[in-house]
Amino acid sequence: MNLTFYYDANGAGNPYFKYIYNSIFERFVRENPQHNITQRQPDSMYQSSPGGMSNFQITNSDNNKTILMSFWDRGMDAFEKGLGWREYEIVQYIGGLGIPLSDKEIKDTYNIDHCSFQYPLGVPNSYDYIEQTRTAYEPDQKINKAIFVGAIYGTRTPLQEILNKHPMFEVLDNSHGYTGLDYFQKINQYRVSLSFNGNGEFCLRDLESMGLGIPCLRSELLSQFHNPLIPNEHYIRATDPCSRAWFTYSTMDIKDVADQYIDSLEKYMNNYEELIKISQKSSQYFDMYCRPDYIINLFFNLVNINALEI
Numbered sequence: 001m002n003l004t005f006y007y008d009a010n011g012a013g014n015p016y017f018k019y020i021y022n023s024i025f026e027r028f029v030r031e032n033p034q035h036n037i038t039q040r041q042p043d044s045m046y047q048s049s050p051g052g053m054s055n056f057q058i059t060n061s062d063n064n065k066t067i068l069m070s071f072w073d074r075g076m077d078a079f080e081k082g083l084g085w086r087e088y089e090i091v092q093y094i095g096g097l098g099i100p101l102s103d104k105e106i107k108d109t110y111n112i113d114h115c116s117f118q119y120p121l122g123v124p125n126s127y128d129y130i131e132q133t134r135t136a137y138e139p140d141q142k143i144n145k146a147i148f149v150g151a152i153y154g155t156r157t158p159l160q161e162i163l164n165k166h167p168m169f170e171v172l173d174n175s176h177g178y179t180g181l182d183y184f185q186k187i188n189q190y191r192v193s194l195s196f197n198g199n200g201e202f203c204l205r206d207l208e209s210m211g212l213g214i215p216c217l218r219s220e221l222l223s224q225f226h227n228p229l230i231p232n233e234h235y236i237r238a239t240d241p242c243s244r245a246w247f248t249y250s251t252m253d254i255k256d257v258a259d260q261y262i263d264s265l266e267k268y269m270n271n272y273e274e275l276i277k278i279s280q281k282s283s284q285y286f287d288m289y290c291r292p293d294y295i296i297n298l299f300f301n302l303v304n305i306n307a308l309e310i
Contacts, residue, residue, distance in 0.1 A: 001036070001060050001062070001308060002035075002036045002060065003035050003036065003037045003038070003059070003061070003308070004037075004038055004040050004057075004058070004059045004061050005025050005028075005038070005039045005040065005056075005057070005058055006039075006040045006050060006051055006056075006057040006058075006059060007025075007039070007042070007051070007055070007057065008021070008041065008042055009021065009022060009041060012053030013053075014053065016120040016122065016126075017053065017054070017071070017122075020056075020120065020292050020295055020299075021056050023296050024069075024296055024299055024300075025039055027296070027300070046083075046084075047072060048074065048080070048083045049077075049083045050084045050085065050087075050088065054070055054071040054072035054073075055068060055070050055072060056068070056069040057088070058305070058308065060308040060309070060310070062310060063089070063308075064088055064089050065089050065091050065307065065310075066089060066090050066091065066308075067092040067093075067303060067304070067305070068088075069094040069095055069117070069299060069303075070093070070095045070096045070117075071095060071097075072097065073097050073098060073199060073200025074097070074098055074199075074200060075096025075098050076096075076100075076101075078090065078093060078096060079110055090110075091112065091113065092113045092114075092115075092303070092307050093112050093113070093114045093115075094115055094117050094302055094303065095116070095117030095119075096114075096117075097119075097200055097201060097202050097223045098200060098201040098202070099114075099222070099224070100243060103116075115226070116224040116225050116226045117225070117226055117298065117299075117302070118226050118227065118295050119225075119295075120292050121207055121208065122204050123180075123204065125180070125181075126204075126208065126211075127211075127291070129181050129183075130208070130211040130212060132181065132184075133181070133184040133188050133212060134188070134211065134213055135188070137213045137214070137275075137276060137279035137280075137283075139272045139275045140272065142190055142191035143189050144191055145167075145168050145170045145191065145192070146168060146169055146170070146190065146192035146193065146217055146265050146269075147172070147187055147189075147192070147193055147194060148160075148169075148170070148172065148193070148194035148195070149172045149174070149176065149178050149183060149187065149205075150172075150173070150203075150205060151173065151174055151198065152171075152173040153198070153248075154198070155248040155249040155250065155254050155257075156196050156198060156248060158254045159171075159196060159249070159254055159257060159258055159261075160173075162254070162255065162258040163258055163261060163262070166262055168265055168266070168269060169194070169261075169262075169265070170190070184212065187209060187212060187214055188212050190214065191214075191215075191269065191275065192214065192216070192217050192268070193205070193209040193212075193214045193215070193217070194216070194218070195209070195218035195235075196218070196249075197219055197248055197249055199248075201219075201222060201223050201242070202221060206218065206235070207286060207290055210234070210282040210283060211286045211287075211290070213279040213282065213283035214279065215236055215268070215275050215278040215279055215282065217236040217261065217264060217265055217268070218235055219237075219238050219239040219241060219242060219257075220238075220240060220241040221241060222241040222243075226289075226298060227288075229285070232274075232278070233281050234278065234281050234282045234285050235282060236264060236268050236278060238260055238265075239252070239256075239260040240252075240260075
């Protein structure tokens with residue numbers, strides 16, 4: 001087959017995307033000399049479209065059949081023809097976050113074979129920062145609060161206002177200047193971390209907290225993973241999942257969301273046995289399933305290159 005690998009060889013600034021993408025391409029070339037293989041660099045990188053930094057495509061140039069691997073937050077975008085996908089016949093879709101449909105529903109609706117995937121960190125040096133910062137989790141040695149550091153916008157704004165009135169919440173925007181190693185050291189001081197739905201349901205901060213072994217309090221996830229993330233085992237469940245999980249809490253009453261966060265934190269904050277269990281489970285999950293080499297091998301276990309044949 002004449003195969004075009006369409007992806008940004010520089011990972012658009014994400015060093016782990018860069019490593020994963022190029023490693024997959026180089027390994028595929030080595031292991032499949034029978035195919036004529038080229039790499040196409042995108043002209044632009046609108047996130048939701050072909051060539052976006054979170055998308056990695058393999059296309060049969062003779063029929064436009066395509067395998068899409070995606071780390072993109074809004075996984076339903078791959079079904080939107082107007083975003084540039086019209087010219088591709090996607091036959092296999094690996095990954096994509098915030099997808100409310102089952103694999104069967106995707107097959108029945110779009111005639112695409114879908115399978116869930118795993119996700120790496122994104123900020124340069126993050127794995128090193130975790131190794132430098134992570135210590136054995138001792139809840140009685142942590143600040144008795146739940147911490148959030150990140151962008152505040154949309155429904156996060158009233159959520160911040162409500163939660164910061166409670167003595168066990170500390171919700172900080174990016175103006176406080178915690179970046180790089182300072183960010184990881186800050187999160188590691190607290191008994192619990194916080195994650196809120198935003199422009200995507202699942203966020204790097206979820207993985208960062210798991211890597212540190214700090215239990216993360218967040219809404220139940222709609223996003224599916226190859227290795228399931230189980231509420232109250234790998235993270236603390238705060239609220240019901242949001243049906244439009246990729247766009248803050250637009251379908252939910254924000255006061256109710258805040259009340260559920262508060263109720264859940266009050267239940268868990270001094271339950272050291274449960275916190276330690278979640279810390280251990282989440283850090284084990286991170287070490288086993290969220291590192292680039294595991295993700296590369298998982299791709300090769302999932303990909304069905306024969307689906308591209310005429």
